Amino acid sequence: DQQVKQNSPSLSVQEGRISILNCDYTNSMFDYFLWYKKYPAEGPTFLISISSIKDKNEDGRFTVFLNKSAKHLSLHIVPSQPGDSAVYFCAASGYYGGSQGNLIFGKGTKLSVKP
Amino acid sequence: KAGVTQTPRYLIKTRGQQVTLSCSPISGHRSVSWYQQTPGQGLQFLFEYFSETQRNKGNFPGRFSGRQFSNSRSEMNVSTLELGDSALYLCASSSQLAGGGNQETQYFGPGTRLLVL
Numbered sequence A: 001d002q003q004v005k006q007n008s009p010s011l012s013v014q015e016g017r018i019s020i021l022n023c024d025y026t027n028s029m030f031d032y033f034l035w036y037k038k039y040p041a042e043g044p045t046f047l048i049s050i051s052s053i054k055d056k057n058e059d060g061r062f063t064v065f066l067n068k069s070a071k072h073l074s075l076h077i078v079p080s081q082p083g084d085s086a087v088y089f090c091a092a093s094g095y096y097g098g099s100q101g102n103l104i105f106g107k108g109t110k111l112s113v114k115p
Numbered sequence B: 001k002a003g004v005t006q007t008p009r010y011l012i013k014t015r016g017q018q019v020t021l022s023c024s025p026i027s028g029h030r031s032v033s034w035y036q037q038t039p040g041q042g043l044q045f046l047f048e049y050f051s052e053t054q055r056n057k058g059n060f061p062g063r064f065s066g067r068q069f070s071n072s073r074s075e076m077n078v079s080t081l082e083l084g085d086s087a088l089y090l091c092a093s094s095s096q097l098a099g100g101g102n103q104e105t106q107y108f109g110p111g112t113r114l115l116v117l
Helices: none
Strands: A010-014 A019-025 A032-038 A045-051 A056-059 A062-067 A072-077 A086-093 A109-114 B005-007 B010-013 B019-024 B031-038 B042-050 B053-057 B064-068 B074-078 B087-094 B112-116
Touching: A010 A019, A019 A032, A019 A086, A019 A109, A032 A062, A045 A056, A045 A062, A045 A072, A072 A086, B005 B087, B010 B019, B019 B087, B019 B112, B031 B074, B042 B064, B042 B074, B053 B064, B074 B087
Parallel strands: A010 A109, B010 B112
Antiparallel strands: A019 A072, A032 A045, A032 A086, A056 A062, A062 A072, A086 A109, B005 B019, B019 B074, B031 B042, B031 B087, B042 B053, B064 B074, B087 B112
8 A cells, every 4th residue: 555645656746837646545643744846767866855743844946835734745846947858756754664765756757837 | 055965877787687776865864775676566665764774665676775875865676687677767866854754855866777687
């Protein structure tokens, strides 16, 4: 059973507009969430994270929102740029039962930003 | 600081062989985690090492093993390779200064692409 779900396999956005990538989770023990960006044949690159004690974290063009009651988080990219085109992974972790160092990943959303 | 490095970057093996992959974490990072990425299963956690001890293990068969050295460098080994082991193997490191807790960002290396024929 998938504990972290990214229900949109792909998203296409016009350059300059907002990109919104969504992620849902099922495990209430998760308390730390991360977004990674990945190009083919490369390792994931860390973008931004959020702790469960917050509902928003911002870093430049990237903002992550967390809705704990809905077990939902989203990544907003404003404005979107062609260089943002990549696969975006949502990941979650929680400190429970020897779970250190264990990130649970969603399947990813492929973002295409068109000039 | 230099990032996470992994060697080799590409590897071709045949069924039944074994393989060893190497990972050097970011300087000062004490935790190393390994992940397997395949098109069908996505990114899946293999195991995590901290101070030369395996702290956590994912749901993979015993053919997958690893170790960590005193300088935090880590190796993973896959014995009796199967076709389904073809994947991108990723290593990630985090500082884990407190030695526990999970709210530490993991930084990934470029991965080792393994092809089993």
